[in-house]
Amino acid sequence: MKSCRVNKIEIGGDAPPRLMGVINCSDESFYFGSYTPTEKIHATAVAMIEQGADMIDIGARSTAPNTQAISGKMEADRIEDALKELDGSGITLSVDTMHPGVLDVCLKHEIHAANDISGFVSPSYAKKVADAGLPAFLMATNRLPGDPVGINETLASLAGVMKRCEAAGVDNYVLDPGIGIWTPMRSIEDDWELCRHFDEFLRFDRPVLAAVSRKTFIGMLLDRDPAERLPGTLAVTMELLKKGASIVRAHDVAATRDIMKVYERMVKA
Numbered sequence: 626m627k628s629c630r631v632n633k634i635e636i637g638g639d640a641p642p643r644l645m646g647v648i649n650c651s652d653e654s655f656y657f658g659s660y661t662p663t664e665k666i667h668a669t670a671v672a673m674i675e676q677g678a679d680m681i682d683i684g685a686r687s688t689a690p691n692t693q694a695i696s697g698k699m700e701a702d703r704i705e706d707a708l709k710e711l712d713g714s715g716i717t718l719s720v721d722t723m724h725p726g727v728l729d730v731c732l733k734h735e736i737h738a739a740n741d742i743s744g745f746v747s748p749s750y751a752k753k754v755a756d757a758g759l760p761a762f763l764m765a766t767n768r769l770p771g772d773p774v775g776i777n778e779t780l781a782s783l784a785g786v787m788k789r790c791e792a793a794g795v796d797n798y799v800l801d802p803g804i805g806i807w808t809p810m811r812s813i814e815d816d817w818e819l820c821r822h823f824d825e826f827l828r829f830d831r832p833v834l835a836a837v838s839r840k841t842f843i844g845m846l847l848d849r850d851p852a853e854r855l856p857g858t859l860a861v862t863m864e865l866l867k868k869g870a871s872i873v874r875a876h877d878v879a880a881t882r883d884i885m886k887v888y889e890r891m892v893k894a
Contacts, residue, residue: 626871629799629832631760632717632737634679636799637832637871642885645719646670646678646878647838650685650703651695663703666710674716677882682740682762682874683707684721701730708734719762723770725750732757742770742803744786751793762834763790764801771807774815776822779803783829799872801834802826806841816842820861823868832871837861839876859884 628638636643648669652660661669670681685703686695704720704727711718712735719738720731725747728739732753739759744766745751754761765773765782773782779802790798804819806812826833837843843857844850855877862873862881866888875881 626827626830626832629760629797631680631719634717640871641889642866642870643679643872644677644878644882644885645834645872645874646673646676646681647874647876648673648681648683648707649687650683650707651687663706663710666707667714670711670714670716673878676879677885678878679872680717680719680737681711682719682721683711684740685727686722697724697726700724701727705730705734708736711735723747723750725753728753738762742766742801744770744782745789745793745795748789748793751789751795755794760797760799761790761795762799762801765803769808771803771805771811773803774810776818776825779819780825780828783826787829787831799832799834800826800829801836804835804837804840804842813842813845816840820865823865823870827869833869834872834874835862835865835870836874837865838874855880863888 626637628640629636634643648661648666650661673681683704685707686700708731718736719740720736721740722728723741723743728750738761739754740762741750742764744763746766763786764770765779765786767773767782773779783800802819804816838858839851839854843854843861847857859880863884873881
């Protein structure tokens with residue numbers, strides 16, 4: 626498997642599974658417990674690194690279905706305020722945005738990767754990433770984020786994402802199969818199918834991201850609100866580690882690091 630290097634962190638290849646902590650600057654997030662006001666950004670990021678996160682993913686716009694829409698300017702203002710708090714911190718940062726204008730703002734600060742849930746659908750976004758020499762986290766998308774339905778469409782979509790990477794001249798990236806109810810065409814059974822067949826995404830010889838933290842398909846199974854979905858999240862995460870996830874994106878860093886340590890011990894030769 627090819628590896629992806631983000632700052633000094635190797636993802637995939639011979640590296641152990643990595644942990645990406647999530648900081649949301651959006652108070653309309655589906656999981657309000659993940660919202661972090663600007664004045665607490667630095668302390669929260671430092672705490673996540675101390676708890677075992679390898680890097681932090683900063684987002685300023687909720688991408689969950691049926692959430693309040695915000696303007697590009699509001700997203701840019703929020704994420705710039707957050708990044709100002711982390712300038713000079715030495716923390717490895719990715720920025721979770723799919724908008725080229727917002728990425729322009731982010732590039733004025735010390736960032737190390739772009740997390741694009743639209744999978745380089747925007748050629749201008751892809752060019753900005755390539756010109757900046759950034760690695761990328763790229764989700765399965767055809768036209769709208771997360772629009773492929775089922776394992777076969779997701780595999781085909783990821784193949785398309787890789788073609789966009791080649792066209793843009795980006796060769797340092799992680800693939801994200803896009804588990805989640807992203808569009809009305811998707812169902813919770815589609816998410817369980819992606820999880821059960823997660824190892825099939827390894828066929829692309831690229832690191833694969835597991836991003837299931839507190840998501841709807843877990844809540845629907847257990848009849849739990851987002852705040853009560855941690856045990857289910859950890860159970861799914863462990864299975865995805867077994868199926869070859871190279872990096873886990875999580876709201877709950879300390880608990881997730883614990884199960885990753887258990888996983889690494891269980892598979893240790």
